[in-house]
Amino acid sequence: MQQQADEIIKTLKSKGLRVTPQRFAVYANLLGREDHPTVEQILTDLNKDAPTSSQATVYAALQALREVGLVREVLLEEGVSRYDAKVAPHHHFRCNCCGAIEDIEWNTFGKIDLAQLRSGLTAERFEVIVQGVCDRCE
Amino acid sequence: MQQQADEIIKTLKSKGLRVTPQRFAVYANLLGREDHPTVEQILTDLNKDAPTSSQATVYAALQALREVGLVREVLLEEGVSRYDAKVAPHHHFRCNCCGAIEDIEWNTFGKIDLAQLRSGLTAERFEVIVQGVCDRCE
DNA sequence: CTTTGTGCAAACGATTTGCAGGATG
DNA sequence: CATCCTGCAAATCGTTTGCACAAAG
Numbered sequence: 001m002q003q004q005a006d007e008i009i010k011t012l013k014s015k016g017l018r019v020t021p022q023r024f025a026v027y028a029n030l031l032g033r034e035d036h037p038t039v040e041q042i043l044t045d046l047n048k049d050a051p052t053s054s055q056a057t058v059y060a061a062l063q064a065l066r067e068v069g070l071v072r073e074v075l076l077e078e079g080v081s082r083y084d085a086k087v088a089p090h091h092h093f094r095c096n097c098c099g100a101i102e103d104i105e106w107n108t109f110g111k112i113d114l115a116q117l118r119s120g121l122t123a124e125r126f127e128v129i130v131q132g133v134c135d136r137c138e
Numbered sequence: 139m140q141q142q143a144d145e146i147i148k149t150l151k152s153k154g155l156r157v158t159p160q161r162f163a164v165y166a167n168l169l170g171r172e173d174h175p176t177v178e179q180i181l182t183d184l185n186k187d188a189p190t191s192s193q194a195t196v197y198a199a200l201q202a203l204r205e206v207g208l209v210r211e212v213l214l215e216e217g218v219s220r221y222d223a224k225v226a227p228h229h230h231f232r233c234n235c236c237g238a239i240e241d242i243e244w245n246t247f248g249k250i251d252l253a254q255l256r257s258g259l260t261a262e263r264f265e266v267i268v269q270g271v272c273d274r275c276e
Numbered sequence: 277c278t279t280t281g282t283g284c285a286a287a288c289g290a291t292t293t294g295c296a297g298g299a300t301g
Numbered sequence: 302c303a304t305c306c307t308g309c310a311a312a313t314c315g316t317t318t319g320c321a322c323a324a325a326g
Contacts, residue, residue: 018279018280018281018324018325018326019325019326020280020281020282020324020325021324022281022282023281038315039315039316040315053282053283054282054283054284055283055284055316056282056283056284056285056316056317056318057281057282057283059315059316059317060281060282060317061281064281073216075213075214075215075216076213077213078211078213078219078291079290079291079314079315080314080315081216081315081316093255093256093259093261096262102256102259104255104256108254108255109250109251109252109254110250110251110254112247112248112250112266113247113248114247114268116246116247116248117231117242117246117268118240118242120272120273121231121240121268121270121271121272121273122270122271122272123231123268123269123270124234124269124270124271125268125269125270126266126267126268126269127266127267128250128264128265128266128267129264129265129266129267130252130255130259130261130263130264131261131262131263131264132259132260132261132262132263133259133260133262134258134259134260135258135259156299156300156301156304156305156306157300157301158299158300158305158306158307159299160306160307161306176290177290177291178290191307191308192307192308192309193291193308193309194291194292194293194307194308194309194310195306195307195308197290197291197292198292198306198307199306202306216316217289217290217315217316218289218290219290219291
């Protein structure tokens with residue numbers, strides 16, 4: 001635990017970010033969960049026991065973390081942004097029923113060849129988004 | 139032109155939608171463009187010459203069209219929903235520079251095999267989203 | 277001490293909603 | 302003529318911003 005905390009602090013510093021309790025908490029929270037929470041979910045979680053962060057601060061922290069590449073925004077739903085501390089490329093599955101979002105390993109679909117892309121388009125990144133139904137919703 | 143109009147009217151009726159001038163205009167507008175406009179863009183276009191539709195009506199029309207499967211919502215950006223009358227499956231390219239969105243043909247990437255998806259997940263649809271830079275932005 | 281972050285509340289922009297009048301089938 | 306749509310304005314919801322105070326390096 002303590003070791004992980006030191007790790008996080010080191011990571012933040014290495015990116016040139018000031019280490020504040022709130023920023024630390026946001027990043028640690030994201031690292032510790034598998035789902036892809038919204039700002040509201042993060043905020044609720046952080047303030048579960050005692051109030052530690054305000055809404056605007058969470059937004060600011062997420063933006064800072066995003067700018068240095070420690071966190072990615074995930075767009076799978078209308079209206080809300082979700083956040084993900086797993087920055088390595090991967091795909092996403094979204095359950096149309098319960099709204100749950102699940103990661104899909106990068107190599108799941110075999111090789112996806114971008115070479116056939118229209119000439120003129122330069123790809124920087126891509127991902128597959130799968131929609132369907134998960135186990136819990138049968 | 140007239141023939142196309144009849145076609146649109148027939149389509150709307152066949153889906154059980156009442157044919158109103160506004161609903162017709164929204165759908166015809168979407169059918170006639172290649173980009174993936176936002177509500178604001180549709181509204182501006184419809185009211186270019188003379189005011190024909192209000193904002194709330196465009197939202198309502200899009201929702202009705204979406205419910206019967208004539209129109210799809212496209213989520214590629216934070217903050218705004220875009221709409222697409224091309225409901226056949228296809229992928230999307232988004233230019234990180236100018237924000238332009240372009241369709242990618244369904245078979246561009248060869249066969250994408252969903253069989254390796256975690257058992258428990260039932261896929262209903264999927265698409266590849268590519269981000270990069272387009273010609274105009276070099 | 278200088279710079280940057282935090283918290284609050286107000287501002288904002290996209291979307292939705294309530295309701296009265298109007299058009300559709 | 303019953304039902305559903307339209308338009309307006311107000312309401313909502315996620316996100317951003319301005320500013321005074323506090324904390325980090």
